[in-house]
Amino acid sequence: MLSLLRPLLAACIYLLLLLLPGGQGRIAGYTNGFHYQDISNGNGNGEIYFNGIRLHVESPQASVSATRGSTATLPCHYHYEPELTTPRKTRVKWSWLPANTVITHVSPEAFLKETEVMVAMGNRHRSYGSFRGRVRLRRSAPGDLSLVINELQLNDTGRYRCEVIDGLEDESVTVDLELRGVVFPYHSQKGRYHFNFFGAQQACQDQEATLATFEQLFTAWEEGLDWCNAGWLADGTVQYPITAPRDGCGGENLAPGLRSYGQRDRILHRYDAFCFAASVKGTVYFLEHLTKLNFTEAIEVCASDGGQIAKVGQLYAAWRLMGLDRCVAGWLADGSVRYPVTKARSNCGPSQPGVRSFGFPSPHLKFGVYCYR
Known part of the structure; x- marks a missing residue:
């Protein structure tokens, strides 16, 4: 009789473990829709307990446009549902994905390419790399973790991630930073199609510009840029904008748009460049x-x-x-x-x-x- 009850007892014990608040017996990937708080915000006895509070991180703007040399504010706010009666310790990390690596659907692997901009907890903060000394948190109201960037540089464009960490909870939101400027085609003194990718990068830099992104070239095309010579873009693709279809520029039967050669060998292949220049001081x-x-x-x-x-x-x-x-x-x-x-x-x-x-x-x-x- 006891042997017949053993499977039933084992199943009951397994089910009981699954229902424990600490989650010690949870199946990988299982969620019950609630959130758990780690020991840093626990009851002081090292216990993890259920609280049912959800962290929200939001931005009222998906993108911010500014001019070179000016100051830009990338909005980021967080709050809890339901609202808290006592403050909680939170940590914020701002990171950056440069414009030439931004894609529409960012995979988890792409997050590894993000560069840290600033990390802050309470009154302590640290900025990194080229952003050191140029960034701060606005903190204009409770929950305001907006990033303020001073002395905007040409290479500051890209996608910024505001990540708020509270114990085991981690929520984030992204904001794109764009510089107002102008795209122009550029070729070597030797003639057409003499730049490999790195030569094109240097040529734009020498003229107080950067290689244009796809988004910048697309905007220029929308504004009327028509150019029948292919040029490098910042993501390593080669494209050119056509507003008036014609023979020799993809054919007169093709619709207006950006003609693309796709990714090309950055060392061997030679083209012109599309540069992007922002305002000057x-x-x-x-x-x-x-x-x-x-x-x-x-x-x-x-x-x-x-x-x-x-x-x-x-x-x-x-x-x-x-x-x-x-x-x-x-x-x-x-x-x-x-x-x-x-x-x-x-x-x-x-x-x-x-x-x-x-x-x-x-x-x-x-x-x-x-x-x-």
Whole structure:
């Protein structure tokens, strides 16, 4: 008789273990819809007990747009349901996924690529890397853990994660940071399709810009950018934007959009670049001079005027974001000659606004010059 009861007794003991509050006998992956609190917030006797309180972490904005050099606030708030009568110790960690690795559906493995920005608990906090000394928590109200970033840099764009940790509970929310700016195509002095991926990165950096992200190029296409030469983007893909389909640019029967070659070999394959320039703190201006200048003279007169010869990214940013409009060709730092037009008119090139380019003429030829100060 006892042998017949043993299986039933074992089943009862197993079921009893499953119902224990500490969860010692729970099946992996099992949940009863409630939450448990660890010993750091327990009763002081090292016991873990059921509390039924849920932690919520939210942001009223999915993305924030700002200008280079300014201050941006990435909102993040947390609260409990039901509300607590006494405060709890919480820890917040802000981390960052750079723009060139942001994808629509982020896998758990992608989280490993996130870089720590700031960690805080109570009045103690620590910031890391390039964010050290530039970030703080706003704390304008109870539950406010919004991240404030000062002196925004070109490479600060990307997806930021606000993670709030309370004992065993861990909730997070993401906010995208975008910089307002302008995308422009760029090619080597040697001609078209001379950059591998790393050369394109360096070329944009040399012109006070970064390789554009897919989102930035897509926005530029929506705003009318049409360019029939393929260029590298920050994620290692090669694409180009077409607003007016035509032969030689994917075919006239294809709909307008971004033409993509997909991922290419970052060392072997050669293309142009799509760069992204954000606003500049200083001023880009055409230097009024009695005579036209060769390239060497152009560099010298900008220095004599207390500035330096402007870079291509600076000229594009001044044109797009500050309304710079001059119908006079001038030298730039890379040896190219260009001029910005915001109000199209006769004798100033095409009927649309834009930055006109004369390419890379001989350094001995005479033009004006655009300076930056």
